[in-house]
Amino acid sequence: MPKQTFFNLSESKRKKLIESAEIEFARAPFFEASIANIIKTAGVSRGSFYQYFEDKEDLYFYLLEDKVKKAKFYFSGLLEKHQGDLIEALIELQSYFLHALSDEEEKLFLKNALLYTTHRVESSFTSIWDTQLDNEEFKKVGELINREYLNPTAEKELLHIFKMVSALAFNNLIEKTVKGLSDDEAMESFKLSMRLLKQGIYK
Numbered sequence: 001m002p003k004q005t006f007f008n009l010s011e012s013k014r015k016k017l018i019e020s021a022e023i024e025f026a027r028a029p030f031f032e033a034s035i036a037n038i039i040k041t042a043g044v045s046r047g048s049f050y051q052y053f054e055d056k057e058d059l060y061f062y063l064l065e066d067k068v069k070k071a072k073f074y075f076s077g078l079l080e081k082h083q084g085d086l087i088e089a090l091i092e093l094q095s096y097f098l099h100a101l102s103d104e105e106e107k108l109f110l111k112n113a114l115l116y117t118t119h120r121v122e123s124s125f126t127s128i129w130d131t132q133l134d135n136e137e138f139k140k141v142g143e144l145i146n147r148e149y150l151n152p153t154a155e156k157e158l159l160h161i162f163k164m165v166s167a168l169a170f171n172n173l174i175e176k177t178v179k180g181l182s183d184d185e186a187m188e189s190f191k192l193s194m195r196l197l198k199q200g201i202y203k
Helices: 011-027 035-042 046-052 056-081 086-100 104-115 119-126 136-144 155-179 183-199
Strands: none
Touching (some): 011 035, 011 056, 011 104, 035 046, 086 155, 104 155
């Protein structure tokens, strides 16, 4: 997480630094991204940068987890929109990641994040759903799900469903990046996974 000095900056300075970092992480995967480019674009010194963040990784995961946090909020809205239909909400959320991000810079950031796939990157993405039973966010999401659509209604089973979906969604993003699938091709693949999950693979 950023140091308190970062949050003490004016909103315009924080925004400039974040925008500069997003430009650089969209330009190149994490291991190729340069602090020198970030601070040059942001107009801050290297010394100032280290007053705000521990290192490049600290800044990178702050950006990534902030995007995931926005996706969590968006997901709650989708559940309300689809009247608690978990599968339909998840399909639209995946669409948000795949091609509803109209900003090309956002798409490049996401692509580069997937090229730098580590356990921490995967954990950041899957934390949209993969939460603990006593987590307040999970409880809030759980309350929005229409249980009449589900066979397993126990909280423990619902959590397992979320873990399965998180793995499918993340794998879909990886598959799109590695195989060079179009947004529509990746979306069709994800919809098939969701249909199988919804219907079950046994009679």
